[in-house]
Structure formats: structure tokens, C-alpha cells
Amino acid sequence: MVERSPTLTAYHLGMVSAELIRIVSRSSPMALAQVERVRAELAALHPGIRTEVVPVTTSGDRWMGDLAALGGKGAFTKEVDAALLAGEADLAVHCLKDVPADRPLPAGTVFAAYLERDDIRDALVHPGGLTLDRLPAGTQIGTSSVRRIAQLAASHPHLECVPIRGNANSRLAKLAAGDADALLLAVSGLERIGEQRRITEVLGVDAMCPPIGAGILALQCRQDDTVTIDAVAGLGHPGTWREAAAERMFLHVLQGHCNSPIAGYARAEADGRLSLRGRVFSPDGKTVLDAHVWAGSLSPEDLGTATALELKRQGAADLIGSIAH
Known part of the structure; x- marks a missing residue:
């Protein structure tokens, strides 16, 4: 799973030629509030860029039953992805926790930025x-x-x-x-x-370990839309990017499904150190597998892999495989 990492150029932008950025989002009040945060931050960074909201209602929003029947968390993103890929919008705003990590982003799209992380609890x-x-x-x-x-x-x-x-x-x-x-x-x-x-x-996170990607807003663009990518990349937060990269690789290696009780969070310290806490539960809570790994010289992605492999050594793969989905 490869996601675009921020480049030095992206964080030190010169002129940006975008004039209008159409932002696609789920149509719930929360999703639209998230878009307003992006619009405000983008306006502060590039006052000359106008934004327009393209709301969509996803199958996940319409369906009130078990998400497994719709294929899991992807039910909250596929209509948004479709609008982006069809050229009906230039930018998508996602809660990262709702974006499946067990498979790559839709071909032709990338994450251009992760906003600074909010409360994960x-x-x-x-x-x-x-x-x-x-x-x-x-x-x-x-x-x-x-x-x-x-x-x-x-x-x-x-x-x-x-x-x-x-x-x-x-x-x-x-x-x-x-x-x-x-x-x-x-x-x-x-x-x-x-x-x-x-x-x-x-x-607290010890009492209720958060979901992967908690508190992170992710900005997704078409891979070939360098104008929009360059316009929004400056909104990205480097520490959040490291945390997200570790967490998503962790979930990708575990290959959990929508009925898998998996939790975890990475933490980028002020001194540059990075750690990842990961947990896998049985549905009845009677089995709890726990790992806490520091990156040291590892990349964020390698930290995610190492943490997942430690849980696999404890039996996570068998536990996840035993849960119906």
C-alpha cells in the first residue's frame, strides 16, 4: 500500500495556479463541518483560491444495517471516490478512520495531506x-x-x-x-x-483504545492533478502524516475486516520519536492482544509492520480469521 508522502516542495509552496477547488464530501452535518475547516485553512494559506462544496450521500449513510452487508467501511467512501475520479470534484475530505486500509486507495488517487490531528479519544x-x-x-x-x-x-x-x-x-x-x-x-x-x-x-486511551486513523482528516486528490495537490499539500501536518502512515500500514498488514475489533494509535513525540500501540480483541472481549513498539530507526511504515507482526506472533491472524464477516 503506497500513499504519497509530503515533499519538501509541498511544504514550501511558491505560486499556486488553482483558482477554484471543488470539494466533495459526505452530506452529513459533521462531514460538512469538516469541509468548512478545510476551506478556512485553505483560504488562510491561499487567499486567492475559491472553493465550492459538492455534497454526496453515500451508501453507508443510507444503510442503517450491518456495515458488513455493504462491504465494510468502503461504503462511506465509494461515492466520494467516484465523484473525484469522474472529475466532478477536485478534492475529497475524509475521516481517515472511515477509509479502508486493508486495500490501496482507488487507482489514480492519492492522499495529498493530513490535517493536524484532533482528539483521538x-x-x-x-x-x-x-x-x-x-x-x-x-x-x-x-x-x-x-x-x-x-x-x-x-x-x-x-x-x-x-x-x-x-x-x-x-x-x-x-x-x-x-x-x-x-x-x-x-x-x-x-x-x-x-x-x-x-x-x-x-x-482515556487505556480505557477505550481508539480506531486506526482517529481524529485525522485526510485530503484526497486525483494523482495527476498536481495543481490541486500542490495547493492543499501545505495544509499537511508532518507529525500527523507519520502517525497515519504507521497506523494504516499496521492495519494493512493485519488485514482486518469490518467485524474485526482492532484498535491502535501512533504517537509522534516532540523530540521526533514515534511509537505505535496496537490491540486486537475477540468480539466478547475475553481475549486481548496488545503490542507497543517504538520506531527507533524504523520508518513509520516499518513501525506499523513491526507492530502488526508482534500481534501476529501473539495469534492475531487466527483471532481475526475466526471472526465471521
Whole structure:
């Protein structure tokens, strides 16, 4: 899996000749809020460039059932990819966690930049203000994430997970309608839609290990569109790029599917050191495989590979293979 890395030229731009950049995005309020961040940062970097939003509704947004029936996370990206490849748009904005890493990006496209990473943690939203440890037995937690379900089963087996899908706004509406007693949502997502006041408790990464790519917005372009690539590459954050490269290679080597409870995060330290924490769970949370590897002289991609291989030595491949999908 090869993704375009930032070049020195990309971070020290001269003149950029793009005049209009059409940005394709999912049409949910959160996705559009993410696009507005990109538009604002691009306007600050290149005041002369105009932007236009091309919203699409993906099959993943329309489908409220099990994502496995649609082929997994790709259900959130294929219509966006199609618009980009058809020339209907010049730039796509993705939550990196929603972009499959078990296969390459669609031929003819690249990631031109990763914006500086937002909060990677999960949050509990409970109307009564309770924290996770204070929830009584039988409390229904709304989530369809196999990653969250496995970790809750391991740490809070007395709680019950109930399936709930849709964007964060619709999940909050379902909570208000009584479809669940509480929700687990991404801190970054709630912040992006201005609903951070709903957070009852922010869960640390040891309590709820995040998904691969958490908190990262990725900018995707056509590979031959050097004008747009050069225009947006300056938005990229070098530390986030290193973290994303390690995490995505980690997931690629593990070859997990949409029903695989896989979690992990890389961390680029201020002194340049890079590490990756990776975990694989059984769906019932009774088996937890854990690895924490420092890069040393390894590239980010090699760090991702080394961390995945350490989990494979612990039995990750057999564990992932035993899960139906």
C-alpha cells in the first residue's frame, strides 16, 4: 500500500495556479463541518483560491444495517471516490478512520495531506451525567462499533450494547428518543459539530483504545492533478502524516475486516520519536492482544509492520480469521 508522502516542495509552496477547488464530501452535518475547516485553512494559506462544496450521500449513510452487508467501511467512501475520479470534484475530505486500509486507495488517487490531528479519544454521553463506572447493570449503550463493543465487554460486562448507527447528530437524536440510555462517540466528532457540551466523560486511551486513523482528516486528490495537490499539500501536518502512515500500514498488514475489533494509535513525540500501540480483541472481549513498539530507526511504515507482526506472533491472524464477516 503506497500513499504519497509530503515533499519538501509541498511544504514550501511558491505560486499556486488553482483558482477554484471543488470539494466533495459526505452530506452529513459533521462531514460538512469538516469541509468548512478545510476551506478556512485553505483560504488562510491561499487567499486567492475559491472553493465550492459538492455534497454526496453515500451508501453507508443510507444503510442503517450491518456495515458488513455493504462491504465494510468502503461504503462511506465509494461515492466520494467516484465523484473525484469522474472529475466532478477536485478534492475529497475524509475521516481517515472511515477509509479502508486493508486495500490501496482507488487507482489514480492519492492522499495529498493530513490535517493536524484532533482528539483521538472516545466520550460517553449520558443524559443523567453519569460516568461509565457509575452506570448500573443493564444500561443500554448505543454503539455499533465492534471495537467499542469488545472493549466494553472486557471492562464493563454488566452493560448492554445496542446497535445504533447514523451520523453523530442522528445518534444524539436517537438517544433523546430513548433508543439507548447512553452513547459512545468520538470526542473529535462532537467537537466538530459543536456538541462537546454533551460529553459526560472522556475515556482515556487505556480505557477505550481508539480506531486506526482517529481524529485525522485526510485530503484526497486525483494523482495527476498536481495543481490541486500542490495547493492543499501545505495544509499537511508532518507529525500527523507519520502517525497515519504507521497506523494504516499496521492495519494493512493485519488485514482486518469490518467485524474485526482492532484498535491502535501512533504517537509522534516532540523530540521526533514515534511509537505505535496496537490491540486486537475477540468480539466478547475475553481475549486481548496488545503490542507497543517504538520506531527507533524504523520508518513509520516499518513501525506499523513491526507492530502488526508482534500481534501476529501473539495469534492475531487466527483471532481475526475466526471472526465471521
